[in-house]
Amino acid sequence: MEAEKRKRLRIGVIGCGRISDLYQEVFRILKEQIEVVIAIDKRVERAERFVESFPGCVSATSVEELISYKPEIVHILTPHFLHAQQTITCLQAGIHVLVEKPIAITLSSARDMIKVADQTGRKLAVISQNRFIEGITEIKRQMLANELGELKGVWSTLHWFRPASYYACDWKGRWETEGGGVVMDQAIHSLDLVRYVIGKKVVSIQAHIDRRVRTEIEVEDVADAVITFENGVRYSFFATNYHVTNSPIEIEFLFEKGTAKLVGQEVIIQKQGEEELRIRPKGRPLMGLSYWGDYHLHQIQDFYEAVRQDKQPHFAPTDAVETLEMVLGIYQSAKENKIWKK
Numbered sequence: 001m002e003a004e005k006r007k008r009l010r011i012g013v014i015g016c017g018r019i020s021d022l023y024q025e026v027f028r029i030l031k032e033q034i035e036v037v038i039a040i041d042k043r044v045e046r047a048e049r050f051v052e053s054f055p056g057c058v059s060a061t062s063v064e065e066l067i068s069y070k071p072e073i074v075h076i077l078t079p080h081f082l083h084a085q086q087t088i089t090c091l092q093a094g095i096h097v098l099v100e101k102p103i104a105i106t107l108s109s110a111r112d113m114i115k116v117a118d119q120t121g122r123k124l125a126v127i128s129q130n131r132f133i134e135g136i137t138e139i140k141r142q143m144l145a146n147e148l149g150e151l152k153g154v155w156s157t158l159h160w161f162r163p164a165s166y167y168a169c170d171w172k173g174r175w176e177t178e179g180g181g182v183v184m185d186q187a188i189h190s191l192d193l194v195r196y197v198i199g200k201k202v203v204s205i206q207a208h209i210d211r212r213v214r215t216e217i218e219v220e221d222v223a224d225a226v227i228t229f230e231n232g233v234r235y236s237f238f239a240t241n242y243h244v245t246n247s248p249i250e251i252e253f254l255f256e257k258g259t260a261k262l263v264g265q266e267v268i269i270q271k272q273g274e275e276e277l278r279i280r281p282k283g284r285p286l287m288g289l290s291y292w293g294d295y296h297l298h299q300i301q302d303f304y305e306a307v308r309q310d311k312q313p314h315f316a317p318t319d320a321v322e323t324l325e326m327v328l329g330i331y332q333s334a335k336e337n338k339i340w341k342k
């Protein structure tokens with residue numbers, strides 16, 4: 001039984017593009033616990049490069065080959081439009097899946113993924129690494145304990161920069177394959193954090209999206225919205241990726257008795273009449289791009305523990321569906337020029 005528990009988990013990877021560098025580092029950190037057995041990419045040279053760090057790991061190009069190596073867990077790091085089908089295929093083959101955000105690009109396909117996870121009894125989770133930031137956990141704790149009083153409002157801004165070269169690939173910048181622009185791909189993290197901290201349903205969204213600078217792409221490079229939650233809290237949202245650099249994300253929660261603000265990965269809580277509390281990230285810095293943050297390691301470890309102990313991962317995939325619904329609500333409101341209502 002003990003030996004069984006200590007057995008290294010067999011890991012597979014689908015998609016060896018930009019984010020896979022960060023996964024390589026995470027796998028190296030966790031090397032005592034796991035064995036990376038196969039990595040696939042439709043461009044085989046990328047899979048070959050990926051496996052160089054993992055002796056004995058095989059590179060290939062198809063999901064069928066991946067399944068034949070019987071990994072227990074698969075990480076899906078592919079273009080957004082592929083998440084649903086690849087996840088379902090792996091779950092049906094008896095494999096647990098941790099898929100990158102967004103869960104999918106349509107609500108129906110996201111719900112199908114969850115249905116198949118339930119039917120097969122396999123675990124499914126979606127990356128939302130920033131939920132593991134210590135300061136976010138503390139805001140959530142103080143909010144649940146009512147230490148800051150009633151939440152009055154929230155705002156967030158994302159000023160990032162994606163050069164034309166970022167979109168020079170076969171899937172980014174297109175509705176059909178990326179599913180959206182700065183909202184679906186980048187600011188989804190802010191939307192997810194705000195919804196997680198508030199812990200309530202979104203009831204209405206009034207939004208605008210535009211293409212102002214990156215006119216060569218189909219999807220938006222700027223968006224703003226007012227998002228209302230069932231408890232009446234209004235969330236003012238702004239995001240663009242035509243800024244000149246990747247400034248830290250900012251999210252501010254305004255409470256009756258103070259404020260709580262995320263800047264990058266640091267949280268500052270200011271309670272009336274008290275000294276400010278600064279919660280700096282304690283996560284081990286990872287080598288990925290700074291705006292990816294350092295918390296993939298935490299979520300991946302959480303998922304591995306869930307598989308080992310046959311318990312649910314910290315965050316349920318249904319949560320990712322609600323965040324996707326916010327993203328799609330922004331698009332629907334903007335495209336129809338009317339308020340989206342739940």
Ligand SMILES: NC(=O)c1ccc[n+]([C@@H]2O[C@H](COP(=O)([O-])OP(=O)(O)OC[C@H]3O[C@@H](n4cnc5c(N)ncnc54)[C@H](O)[C@@H]3O)[C@@H](O)[C@H]2O)c1
Pocket residue numbers: 014015016017018019020040041042043046061076077078079080082100101102127129169185291292
């Ligand atoms: N959580 C985060 O902070 C974060 C950061 C960056 C990227 N991501 C997510 O990671 C995922 C991948 O993004 P990326 O920037 O690495 O993209 P990318 O384009 O650099 O990599 C995707 C890889 O998938 C491969 N691929 C495409 N079709 C395939 C198929 N049918 N089978 C196997 N491989 C296939 C491509 O060849 C490419 O190497 C996306 O979901 C993205 O949103 C998340």
